Each structure stands twice: as structure tokens, then as C-alpha cells.
Amino acid sequence: MHLNLKPRNRLSKNPKKTRPARLGATISLLLFMIGLPLLSVVGMELLERGSFTHTIQWIVANQTLFFLNVGLSFCLLAFVYALVGSLAISGSITTLLLGLMALISYMKVKMIGEPFFPWDILLNKESMDIASLVTGKAAMLRIGAVLVAVIVVLLLRWVLPRVTLPLISRIGLGLFSLYAMYAFGVKTPLAGKILDHAGVNEIVWNQQENYTNNGLALAFTLNVKNSIVPKPENYSDQSIAAVAANLQQAQSSSGLQKASVSADPLNGKKPNVIFVMSEAFWDPTLLTNVKFSEDPLPTIHRLQKESTSGYLLSPQFGGGTSNVEFEVLTGNSMSMLPGGSIPYQQYVSKPVPSLASYFADQGYKSMGIHSYEGWFWNRNTVYKDLGFQTFKSSEHFQNPETKGYFISDAEVSRNIIDEVDKTADPMFIYTVTMQNHGPYDDPRYGENQFKVEGNLTPEAKSILETYTQGAHDADQSLQMLIDHFKDSSEPTMIVFYGDHLPMLGMDYQVYKEAGFINSSNTSDWSLEEVKKMHSIPLVTWSNFDMPKQDIPLLSDSFLGAHVLDMLHMEKPANFALNSQLAAQVPGLLSNLVVDADQSLHTSVPDATKALLEDYRNVQYDLLFGKQYLASYIDHDYLSKTAQASYNAEFTDPDSSLRANGESSTTPEAKPVSAQ
Incomplete structure (x- = not known):
């Protein structure tokens, strides 16, 4: 040279x-x-x-x-x-x-x-x-x-x-x-x-x-x-065929029949199913060595006593909301993907079966609602691939109320109510709020109603009080939904939970000062601390009778299957497999496994490894593979393409009216135009 x-x-x-x-x-x-x-x-x-x-x-x-x-x-x-x-x-x-x-x-x-x-x-x-x-x-x-x-x-x-x-x-x-x-x-x-x-x-x-x-x-x-996610070693047409055969055998032995919702308690009506994933929602009263001037979450604490409730195991902390959506909507697990990956950005580039597409097959209008801009986490295109019929992001909110930095949770509840009330078909709505997104070091809500006592620095105290005020607003937005639908003639079920614990200061400041964890270095956390830092309150409510269940811990990826069981709806193949795995390891993270006895492990017990491999193979098949499963079971659902008229109601007023079962000449109709 x-x-x-x-x-x-x-x-x-x-x-x-x-x-x-x-x-x-x-x-x-x-x-x-x-x-x-x-x-x-x-x-x-x-x-x-x-x-x-x-x-x-x-x-x-x-x-x-x-x-x-x-x-x-x-x-x-x-x-x-x-x-x-x-x-x-x-x-x-x-x-x-x-x-x-x-x-x-x-x-x-x-x-x-x-x-x-x-x-x-x-x-x-x-x-x-x-x-x-x-x-x-x-x-x-x-x-x-x-x-x-x-x-x-x-x-x-x-x-x-x-x-x-x-x-x-x-x-x-x-x-x-x-x-x-x-x-x-x-x-x-x-x-x-x-x-x-x-x-x-x-x-x-x-x-x-x-x-x-x-x-x-x-x-x-x-x-x-x-x-790039590598192909599992034993992924093949034959291995997927075996999974399909086992699922079909399980369906036959359980006596499940193809049906939607049990008609007995609902008089043949299909209930609205509303998921509300509240941004950074968590119960701050779980902090040790901290007391509050009054209960900031009265609705949540009441529902924990009255309705099916428990805790979800989130794959995230402090951020990565879309990964939680991915788990809940698709039933797939982040533990099967490279650490730190973001499926909405990396992997969802073609139709992927989800709760949205499943409910659409059952005669529902499947809708996503998010009080932030639609480009965030690529939701505009991902929601189409997940089978939603429409997606109402902040661009389509009409003169929304804001609180702090973002659109208020109360405004989101009002939009949910409006969409359900104006739609003739039963609705599946997946809602993601934004109001209480961090950071919390600025007292953005003004004078906070909830005062904190404990061995906290002034900075940590201010952060916690600001966060708690936002969590209270989320609690009250849930109560707003309950107050509306309890008198509604439409059967309605609400599933409410957070996406991850909030980031309360840098280096886990509030959690450390409150004694909730012992170190800011995650590699030093015990399995119990990992579990605590990823456990999110889950509550449900319905205006029709449902047996109360206690859920000690359940991974986000298994929530969809559990809700379908609560509604007595037949589960499609991938969600049926989720139920089988959840019965053995209800909690599944990359660095934490919780078995049926609530014992904590760093890896899956030997008795569950074969079933976990089936789960891994099916997830790979649906996201990256050759879709072998669709050739053996639930072909229409597993191979469904995106909705042809996706989001038409926000760009075509006539489409909006038709989607709501109304005539274009109806004077009360108020089509929403894109902003």
C-alpha cells in the first residue's frame, strides 16, 4: 500500500x-x-x-x-x-x-x-x-x-x-x-x-x-x-404438524365446539370487549416504607376485592410499551426473541394473527385507540397487519382535553364510550393511554392531591407524588367507563392493566429509597426482585355475571387466552397452545420463570421444555416461518390478510357511516376527518 x-x-x-x-x-x-x-x-x-x-x-x-x-x-x-x-x-x-x-x-x-x-x-x-x-x-x-x-x-x-x-x-x-x-x-x-x-x-x-x-x-x-431471529433447531413441517394434532386432540377431549360467547348469561348477545392498557400504570401503595395521605386507587382496590384480578408479568420496565401490546395481542412472547428487540419495528411486516383479527372473524368491529400520534412505534402500519379494522390515534381526537404533557385519560374514556355507543356491532377495542408517561420530575399536574410520607429525598418525594396523581387519574378514568357501562343494555367487559412499572427517577431512585429493591444494578437483583419490578396490577369488570378468579401471576402473552376462556370463546390454535403452557409456567420472561406453584426459576423446568419448544416453533412459524400451522388447523384465522378497508372511516366519511351501520343521510352522524 x-x-x-x-x-x-x-x-x-x-x-x-x-x-x-x-x-x-x-x-x-x-x-x-x-x-x-x-x-x-x-x-x-x-x-x-x-x-x-x-x-x-x-x-x-x-x-x-x-x-x-x-x-x-x-x-x-x-x-x-x-x-x-x-x-x-x-x-x-x-x-x-x-x-x-x-x-x-x-x-x-x-x-x-x-x-x-x-x-x-x-x-x-x-x-x-x-x-x-x-x-x-x-x-x-x-x-x-x-x-x-x-x-x-x-x-x-x-x-x-x-x-x-x-x-x-x-x-x-x-x-x-x-x-x-x-x-x-x-x-x-x-x-x-x-x-x-x-x-x-x-x-x-x-x-x-x-x-x-x-x-x-x-x-x-x-x-x-x-x-435476525434464527430458526429453531427442530422447526419443521413435521414438528408443527405434531403440535396441530395435539391441539386438535385437546379440543376434542375438552368437548369444545365452535361457538362465540355463551348465550346463557348474555341472552345471545356478544359482549363488547375493551382492553385498556394504561401507560406506566402501577400501584404505588405497594412501595415499602411509604405512606399516602389517602388511597390513590380506590377503583382498582375495590375491583381487586370484587372481580377477577391479579398481576401480569410484563417483559418491560419503564418503556417499550409496544412490546407489551405485541405479547397481549398476538400471544407471542418476548422471551423467544433477542433481548431488547422491538417486534413492531423489526418483525411485524406482514399480517400476523392476533386478538384483533380473531374478534373481527367473530363479527366484532376491532378497533385500536391510542391518545398519541399514530406513527409512534409504527402502530399505523402494524395495527393493519394485526387485523384491526380501524385505528384512532390522537390525530383523530376532536379537541381533546390534555393533562400534563399529553391527552388525558378521561378523554380516552370519553372516546371509548363514544365509539361503542355509535357502533351497531359489538366492539373489540384495544386502548393504549398516554397521560402518565414519564418523566415525573416536573410537577406537571400542579398541586398534587396525594402526599407521601417516608424516608425519601425531596426529589424522590416529588417524583412519586406526581406519578401517583397521574395513576389516580387513570383509576378515575376506569371508574368513568364503569359508571357508563353499568347502566348500558350492551353487555360489556373491561380488562384494565398497565404496560410496565414507571421509571421513578434515574437509577431506580424511588424504588431504592423506598426499600423496594436493594440495588440499581439489575444483575444484582434476586428473582423475587425481578418479579416485583415486572408485576403489574390487572383488574377486570363486566356488567354481566362472571365468576371471580384470582390470578397470582400471568405473563402478558397469556392474557388473551385467559380472557377468551373467561368469555367462553373457543380459542384459536396459537392461543390454545398458550393456555397449555400457562398451566405449567404462568410467568415467562427471558430471565425469570414462574411455575404453577409460583416458585421462581431462572429457566423453564425440564418437564415443561418440550411444550416450550412447541411454543417457540409456533411463534417462529407465525412470524418468520412458512406458516405450516395454517395448513393443519384454523386456516382462515391463521392466514387472514389485513383488512382491505383499514382506517377508511377516518379518510372516507361514507365508509365511516357504513362501518357504524348508519346511512350517509343520518343527521346525527358525525364522521371524523383526519387532521
Whole structure:
């Protein structure tokens, strides 16, 4: 490879002066190409770890991993240099990219306990929107440090010698660097040997520990391959056929018949089924060592005594709402997917059977309602693929009431009532609220009604009181629905729960100060603490008689099957399989398994492994595979395409009226136009 290293004094003709200049330029080049990646990795780890001591301790204890991170950073620098052709400019670009990676990872860990993943790049406006809510001195200092580093490297343009590589050499350098990053990203056999020799231990089920142990650059690169879900080893037409045969046998032995809702208590009417997933809803009175001036959740606590209720095991903490929707609506489990993945962004790109498409088959109008913009988490397109007939996002709310930062929960309840009352067909509604989305460090509700007593710092006390006020509003919005439908002639069932525990301050501040957990490091949590930090209250209500059930713990992915059982509706194949698995392991996370006796495990007991493999194979078949299951059972449901008239009522007034069973000349009709 020929290097054209030119000293700054281009008029010099003296060979004796030129040789030292070239030698100095060569040394400067080597120092830059080696030194910048070294300093970049140290800076990245310092930004994310927040402590110079911890950073040095990690480097000393993991020297091989440190140099693997340096090697990847060098490859990025070399690739950018091959494209740009200027050392200083390519160095500043590389510094900016690596700095942004560290900043985003730091913010994500502080917010929701998850680092920065390759697929987070696909979030686009979602990440921009949430990032605008992140403030604080520590974040500002880190942003400033990255900007200073970028400027300093850029200023080296006037210090470093000019280095000109022939075009063919730059192409070769760029291709080599790109292949090296690719090899580690997809873990080619050679890269795998290097990683094994280096003692790399990839902890997919605990990504925070994975990044802490392996370093940000390496862990991020290793996660590239997790963007593609590998085919299970025993996935085949024959294995799926066996699952279908077992399900058909179970249906026959249980005496189930194809029917919708039992006609006895409902006089032949199909009930409205309303799911309300309340943003960050949780019961703050569960906090230890904390007392409230009055009960903030009177409706929830009453229903826990009177109706079917219990706790859901959420795959998320502090964020990732769409992953909870994915589990509930499809019956699939995040524990079968790479840690940190986002199905709405990565995997749902074709019709996927769900509760929405199932209820539509049963003669229901299936509708999604969300009090935020439809692009968020890609819901506009995903809801179509999940079989919803219509999706009412915030763009279609008419002069909505806001509270705090977002549309109020009360406004959402009013919209639910309006949609049910104006629709002739029974409705399946999946609702996602937004009012009490974090952060809570700003007392956005004004004077909070609920005062907190306990050994909390003033900051933690303010955060908890603000959150509790929002949780109370969610409780009252549920009561609004109950007050309306208790006198309705239409049988109606409401299923109310939260998506995840709220992020009450950075580093789990309120939870730690209240003694709810012992550490902000999730890898130090006991199984009981993992369970507590993922358990969400679930309550149900109906204006018709339903037996009360106590649900100690149930994964979100199993909720749909349980509700269908409560309604005496025959479950389609995938939800029937969910019921079988839930009977043995009602709680299923990637790092926690809860068995039928409520005992806690880190992995599925041996007796359940075969059934879990069936579940994994079916999930793969529906999301990524060849849809073998549809050829054996429930073909129409499992192979159903998206609704042809999806969301037409918000773009075509006549379609809206027809969907509601009304004539276009009906004077009372108030079609909603898109804003």
C-alpha cells in the first residue's frame, strides 16, 4: 500500500529535510489511527459507566475485551477515512458516532435499564421524542464532553500531516474494515473463534450485564446478528404438524365446539370487549416504607376485592410499551426473541394473527385507540397487519382535553364510550393511554392531591407524588367507563392493566429509597426482585355475571387466552397452545420463570421444555416461518390478510357511516376527518 505523506512545507526540495518530515508524518499517522480508537473506547466506557475508576477497573480486568473494542473502533475509523479521505474529518465523524452511541446507551440505561441496540436506529422519531424528555446535569455534561472531543479532533486538521492514499488502497482499506465489522456482527466462523479465544461471554438474556462485561462497542456489534431471529433447531413441517394434532386432540377431549360467547348469561348477545392498557400504570401503595395521605386507587382496590384480578408479568420496565401490546395481542412472547428487540419495528411486516383479527372473524368491529400520534412505534402500519379494522390515534381526537404533557385519560374514556355507543356491532377495542408517561420530575399536574410520607429525598418525594396523581387519574378514568357501562343494555367487559412499572427517577431512585429493591444494578437483583419490578396490577369488570378468579401471576402473552376462556370463546390454535403452557409456567420472561406453584426459576423446568419448544416453533412459524400451522388447523384465522378497508372511516366519511351501520343521510352522524 503506497502512502503519499506530504510535509506541510511543500516548497522544500531537500531530501534530507523531506525524510524526517515523512518519518514524522508516518509516526503521526500511526499514533492517530491507534491512539484515537484507544481514547474513544475509554471515553465511551467512561460516558456510560459514569466513573473513571470503574472504567479503569474494567480495562485492567478485561484487557482482551478492551482491545477487541479498540479494534472495532479502529475499523469504524478506517472505514470512514476510506470514504472521506481526511484524517481529522474522519476522526471527528468517528468520535461523533461513537460518542452518540455512548450517550444514547447511557440515557436508555438510566431511563429503562436497557442499553443502545442496533435496531434502536430504526426508532427515528420515537427516539427523538423521548430524548427531548431527558434532562439533567449528568446528561448535559456528557453531551458537552462529546462535543468538545469532536471539535478537538477536528482542529487536528491543522496539525496532522496530509495523508493521501491511492484510490485503490482506500477501497481496499474500506472493504477490509467493513468486512471485519460485518464478521463480528454476524459472528462468522473466524470471528467466532476469535471471540471464543478472547473469552467473550454474550449474555443475550441480560443485555445490561452483556454491555457491562463486554464493552459498548463489542456488545453493540454482537447484537447485530440478533436483528435476525434464527430458526429453531427442530422447526419443521413435521414438528408443527405434531403440535396441530395435539391441539386438535385437546379440543376434542375438552368437548369444545365452535361457538362465540355463551348465550346463557348474555341472552345471545356478544359482549363488547375493551382492553385498556394504561401507560406506566402501577400501584404505588405497594412501595415499602411509604405512606399516602389517602388511597390513590380506590377503583382498582375495590375491583381487586370484587372481580377477577391479579398481576401480569410484563417483559418491560419503564418503556417499550409496544412490546407489551405485541405479547397481549398476538400471544407471542418476548422471551423467544433477542433481548431488547422491538417486534413492531423489526418483525411485524406482514399480517400476523392476533386478538384483533380473531374478534373481527367473530363479527366484532376491532378497533385500536391510542391518545398519541399514530406513527409512534409504527402502530399505523402494524395495527393493519394485526387485523384491526380501524385505528384512532390522537390525530383523530376532536379537541381533546390534555393533562400534563399529553391527552388525558378521561378523554380516552370519553372516546371509548363514544365509539361503542355509535357502533351497531359489538366492539373489540384495544386502548393504549398516554397521560402518565414519564418523566415525573416536573410537577406537571400542579398541586398534587396525594402526599407521601417516608424516608425519601425531596426529589424522590416529588417524583412519586406526581406519578401517583397521574395513576389516580387513570383509576378515575376506569371508574368513568364503569359508571357508563353499568347502566348500558350492551353487555360489556373491561380488562384494565398497565404496560410496565414507571421509571421513578434515574437509577431506580424511588424504588431504592423506598426499600423496594436493594440495588440499581439489575444483575444484582434476586428473582423475587425481578418479579416485583415486572408485576403489574390487572383488574377486570363486566356488567354481566362472571365468576371471580384470582390470578397470582400471568405473563402478558397469556392474557388473551385467559380472557377468551373467561368469555367462553373457543380459542384459536396459537392461543390454545398458550393456555397449555400457562398451566405449567404462568410467568415467562427471558430471565425469570414462574411455575404453577409460583416458585421462581431462572429457566423453564425440564418437564415443561418440550411444550416450550412447541411454543417457540409456533411463534417462529407465525412470524418468520412458512406458516405450516395454517395448513393443519384454523386456516382462515391463521392466514387472514389485513383488512382491505383499514382506517377508511377516518379518510372516507361514507365508509365511516357504513362501518357504524348508519346511512350517509343520518343527521346525527358525525364522521371524523383526519387532521
